[in-house]
Amino acid sequence: MKLLSFAIPCYNSAAYMEKCIDSILIGGEDIEIIIVDDGSTKDNTAEIADRYAAQYPNIVKAIHQENGGHGEAVNTGLRNATGLYFKVVDSDDWVDPDAYKAMLSTIRSFVEKDELIDMFLANYVYEKEGAKHKKVMRQTGFPVNRVFTWSDVRRFHKGHYILMHSVIYRTQMLRDCKLELPKHTFYVDNIYVYKPLPYVKSIYYMDVDFYRYFIGRDDQSVNEAVMISRIDQQLRVNKIMIEDVDLTKVRNLKCRKYMFNYLEIITIVSTIMLIKSGTEENLQKKKELWEYIKNYDIRLYRKLRKGIMGTTMNLPGKGGRKISVAAYRISQKVVGFN
Incomplete structure (x- = not known):
């Protein structure tokens, strides 16, 4: 059995997917790479995927x-994964070779001891186009280089944000929580990270800069103008997150927080994009979103309204909206918009 399965969703990705694939191949036969060609028609993505599968038949699958x-490509990757662990790498991103080798070695050591950790974490780096200094996102407050549980975490601050880029999940755990991402929807990476969290009992964090997250293309999904044009998909994800997990039933208080x-x-993010x-x-x-939350779960609604930014999100008039946008810059730094 493979230690780690990588899923690479590809849609007209010929211009950059080879850099991504080559960065992962150095893991050798301990890993598998599942290239999911998601109906590419404008370039030779399919041919590139088939070429890698033919060249590395024991490592690469082309589907x-x-x-x-994106969500359905991740679903396909998970359905076809044979590795003990599962990692998604977007086709315009890549992994750092030294950090990757260290992560793989650590995973191997736990498997050899028959100790299966539910979630491995590492840092991700914003490879923002034109930026001289690369922003490294660490898991501040998490114990380093040891197995821990949610209860061992000292505290969470509002900027602590586990993205898909930073996480490696145990494959069977993802299947146990019945993870299934919606089709034809952007921003599903939030569901991918969020829904399995109550199932996570053991965590291991390595303070290495593993994932390199490219950001800067005009058509990128986290570009603000693009997000506004796709706001209905952002709202869909927001509602799925609310409906998929009843936070009152999450037993561990730290995980719930x-x-x-x-x-x-x-x-x-949903509210400010609408504003x-x-x-x-x-x-x-925007009004309908908050009415939906109120009608769906009044306790959640009240807690969100009392939160650090809930009140500023709902101030009336143009002046209130200006304050809301200013407050939003806090979350903007977390999400890393273009």
Whole structure:
């Protein structure tokens, strides 16, 4: 059995996918790479995937499917994974070789001891186009280089944000929590990280800069203008996160607190994108979002409104909206928009 399965969702990714794949191949036969060609039609993504599969038959699988979006490509990767652990790497990103070898060695050591950790964490680096200094996102407050549980975490601050980039999950745990991402929807990486968290009993964090997250393309999903144009998908993800996990049933209080903070950030992003669009239609959607939360779970609604940014998200009039946008810059630094 492979130690680690990598899923690489590819959609018209020919310009950059080879850098991604080559960075992962150095793991050798301990790993598998599942390249999911998600209905690419505008370039030779499919041919590149097939070439790697032919060249590295014991490591690379190439799967071609009708376009289903990023989430469905991740679903396909998970369905076909044979590794004990599962990692998603977007086709325009890559991994650092030294950090990668250290992570793989650590995973191997636990497997050899028959000690299966539910979640491995490492740092991710914003490879922001044009930026001289690369921002490193660490898991501040988490114990380093030892197995720990949620109860061992000292505290969570509002900027603590585990992205898909920083996490490696145990494959069977993802299947046990029945993770299934929606098709044709952006921003599903938040569901991917969020839904399994109550199932995580053991965690290991390495303070190494493993994942290199490229950011700067005009068409990138975290570009603010693009997010506003896709606001209905952001709202869909926001609601799925609310509906998929009843936070009152999350037994570990530290895990519950982290998940609330995560949900709060996502709700702030939804609210501010609606405000920043400036259209009457989206201002109405903002009102409807908060009405939805209120009607779905009044306790959650009250907690979000009492949170550090809940009140500022709902101040009336143009002046209130300006304050909301200013407050949003806190979460902007966390998410790392273009």
